[in-house]
Amino acid sequence: MAAFVGAATAGGFLLHRAAVIERQTLRMQQLGSLVFQLQDISSQAQVAGGMTPAVAADRVRALAAADTAFQLIQAHDRATSERIRASYVAYTRDSTRAFDQAAADNGAVPASEQRQVELRLAGFESQIDSEVDRQARATSVTNPNARLALIIAAAAAAFLITVLIWQFEMQRRAGRIDRDNAERSEELMRLRNDFTAAVSHELRTPLTSILGYLELIKDNDSVERPPDEDAFLAVVQRNAERLMRLVSDLLLVAEVESGMLTLQIEDVDLGGLAAECVEAAQPTADGNRIRLNLNRGLSEPLRADPIRLAQMMDNLVSNAIKFTPVDGHVTVSTTVRGGEAVFEVADSGIGVATVDQAQLFDRFFRTRAAVARATPGTGLGLTITKAIVDAHGGSIDVTSAVGVGTTFRVRLPLSHASPDEPPTPTRSTPTPA
Secondary structure, eight states: OHHHHHHHHHHHHHHHHHHHHHHHHHHHHHHHHHHHHHHHHHHHHHHTTSOOHHHHHHHHHHHHHHHHHHHHHHHHOHHHHHHHHHHHHHHHHHHHHHHHHHHHTTTOOOHHHHHHHHHHHHHHHHHHHHHHHHHHHHHHHHHHHHHHHHHHHHHHHHHHHHHHHHHHHHHHHHOOOOGGGHHHHHHHHHHHHHHHHHHHHHHHHHHHHHHHHHHHHHHOTTSOOOHHHHHHHHHHHHHHHHHHHHHHHHHHHHHHHTTOOBOOOEEEOHHHHHHHHHHHHHHHHHHTTOEEEEEEOOOOOEEEOHHHHHHHHHHHHHHHHHTSOTTOEEEEEEEEETTEEEEEEEEOSSOOOHHHHTTTTSTTOOOHHHHHTTOOOOSOHHHHHHHHHHHTTOEEEEEEETTTEEEEEEEEEOOOOOTTSOOOOOBOOOOOO
16 A cells, blocks of 8 residues: 555556656747747847837837746746856847947947847857756656656555455455344445545545556657557556546445445436447447447336446446457336336347346356456456445345346336435345344
């Protein structure tokens, strides 16, 4: 845990440092541009044979802008401002004197004075180039170090998650503690849930930081990166997002097991939610050459939590697509039957063996077929789905045959409470271990 947090913190600090250097480089380049603009205005006064009111006003504005740019550099990096201060002050002093002389003598400036100004300008330009090169070197060192720190943090997070899943799997295989140790078993379960919630919570904040800084690196077009580094960053981002989803699932399971799953109840159109779910899953189905259909039957509003129901639908539909072979089909149906809202997902997939069906909703359980096919997954989706259905007072059942397909059917009670009734939190019943 310490290595993970330390690497994420170091990566964040280095990325912040790189961003500070980039912004200071832009300020230096802006100051150089303003100084050249100031010199152009002085040249205009000489070519025009004297100073016009418009030229004088332009120079006042240009000098004020250059002074403001220098003050910004000084405010953000005093050491840099001290290194360029002498050449900047010398140039503005000599160019102002030459400009005033040109204004007084109808644009005429002695050759020696003109050479002095040009030397001052060349010295200032050299100083700006030197500072920009120095900052570029600092950035070239900071960015790779930041990326390395983030990669180490993501690897550490993956290791922690793996250890956590291994611990749960060992506990599941160990079986139940006998009745004489029931009190001790409850205490161990509480400690395990507290540990799960604490670790998941501690992982969420650094993972959020990793994802944010990864976006910052990818959006930084001012630094050229080799193609292999972009590929490495894509791998880090993909795995960090997968870990974030797993952490969210673990937190939700902890809420369910502690009886603290809260529902925000409101009027819900089950058919509309199903349509949104199918629309979101359509690209995945198309990519796997699977026909995804929606049958919207009778519809009646029900009182439920739309976010949790959408999560339940997404879990069932994504599972159906995942375990359906190419050229198969998945059908999503909604209707009202016997005073209940019914949501059904039927597929022509590989099916679930009878011996596995009794354990489908257990935490971290994966069917033999899923393990044999090395299908990605954590075994939490159906556990969360059943917890959401139970929290709504509904039921879920499965019908499946190997090589034929699987049908999940969710039944939810309709509530005829007034639509003006405010959403009320509902506690779920803890899922037994």
